[in-house]
Amino acid sequence: MMQIMRGNEATALAAKLCRPNVIPAYPITPSTMFPERISEYVADGELDTYFMLVESEHSAMSAAIGASAAGARVCTATASQGLALMHEMLFIAAGMRLPIVMAVGNRALSAPINIWCDQQDTVSERDAGWIQFYAENNQECLDFMIAAFKAGEDKRVYLPAMVGLDAFVLTHTMEPVDVPEQAKVDGFLPSYAPHCILDTKNPMTIGALGTPEFYMETRYALNKALMDSAAVIDEVFRQFGDAFGRKYQRVSAYRTADAETVIISMGSMTGTARVAVDRLRAAGKKVGLVKMSVLRPFPHRELKEAIGNARIVAVAERAISLGYGGAIFGELAGHYVNDSRRPFMTSFILGLGGRDILPEHFEEIVAESEKALAAGKMDEMPGWAGLNREVL
Amino acid sequence: MRPYWLSSRRGGLEEMTKITLGLVAHTPGASKRNKTGGWRTLRPVVDETKCKRCWLCVIYCPDSAMKKGAKSSRPDYDYCKGCGICAKECPSKCITMVAEAR
DSSP states (O other), X not given: OEEEXXXXXXXXXXXXXXXXXXXXXXXXXXXXXXXXXXXXXXXXXXXXXXXXXXXXXXXXHHHXXXXXXXXXXXEXXXXXXXXXXXXXXXXXXXXXXXXXXXXXXXXXXXXXXXXXXXXXHHHTXXXXXXXXXXXXXXXXXHHHHHHHHHHHTSTTTOXXXXXXXXXXXXXXXXXXXXXXXXXXXXXXXXXXXXXXXXXXXXXXXXXXOOOTTTHHHHHHHHHHHHHHHHHHHHHHHHHHHHHHSOOOXXXXXXXXXXXXXXXXXXXXXXXXXXXXXXXXXXXTOOEEEEEESEEESOOHHHHHHHHTTOSEEEEEESSOBTTXXXXXXXXXXXXXXXXXXXXXXXXXXXXXXXXXXXXXXXXXXXXXXXHHHHHTSOSSSSEETTOOGGGO | OOOOXXXXXXXXXXXXXXXXXXXXBSSSOHHHHSOOGGGOSEEEEEOTTTOOOOOHHHHHOTTSXXXXXXXXXXXXXXXXXXXXXXXXXXXXXXXXXXXXXX
């Protein structure tokens, strides 16, 4: 059934449809609507869950880990500083192989304090061992949450997953969302079968010391599980398409068939980039777009396949690895470095801290990339689209 | 590699040959089977003739590695980390910390 809702309402509704046993949450802009909706569902008797009010995001993730280790299906939400406060617990959730699902309203990190959109918070946590989905619209917010439970809880995976939704652009913007029926979600998502359960009748040690003899092997197994989860996510997306009629891919291409320049995008900027590609195509420029819906596991094979024989790859990022540049640019370039045939690559930062992303920015990115190809290098690495140099 | 004990799903402790998912120990007691005395650089040595058997060292030992013996307290070198709290707290000064190697 089509309903008009905000991105936060889509993630909260998705959580409700997935019937989590425990939801520990601490409010933070722009994700506050998530715990608000959950508390309403619980108060109205629509959702049978233990909604736990905690004193911080660190406690929220700690409670999520404890509940998940006790065998519960657990969901939460946060953003920005809240995610940063969870930092150490994120690694523990992944290391203990607990399939917690979390919605993250992608918001800039302080300082200066800023409540608006960029993806610095989740991109900074890409090493934590979590599966990372990024939604382009509110429908994807709802759908990726359901897919995240199914992929993370899979016996071949057992990993936590976060779904990134851009602050305000998605979290607070009304869009029509096709809401699946509860029975259909129940059929799609089997009950959670934990790999360990805290139980006084059958005691076990979870989160024990990993001595130098075994720590590395545990990390190897964790990394391998996250890498191998790519195939499971693909399978989950296929099953999702069969069940709900919406088809998703970790990487999807738009007008790339004969493209000379390909833009890489992630999150809500993709819609704007698509408009820019159409404009550039109308002007006779062979430009295509590749959207990443999953950042971890890093979809290098799929990206390279979608990029094909394009001459230029321009990576547009709403986050920056300070002191380096575009993190996704670096990761993708690393996967090309041993190839005899590889595209010319450019890196651009845009839309930080809620700066509007306009089609003109992508036109600028394409023009700058062509200039850089002719010159053999970029003037400045990374490039900054939409930067007001007058105030610098 | 020294033996490392972890539970298996079959129940009971056994020497670990394969790591479990998330390094979960499925039955308790692994820490008892894992000998951690090898971390020690200083070894407590009790002078039986001076020990008054007040058992303060047994109470103070943070790793339960000091036991009550017949004539004196007796360090369990399988687990003693050599922290020296027993020697510091002993009112009779009958415990000496001796270097494990020079």
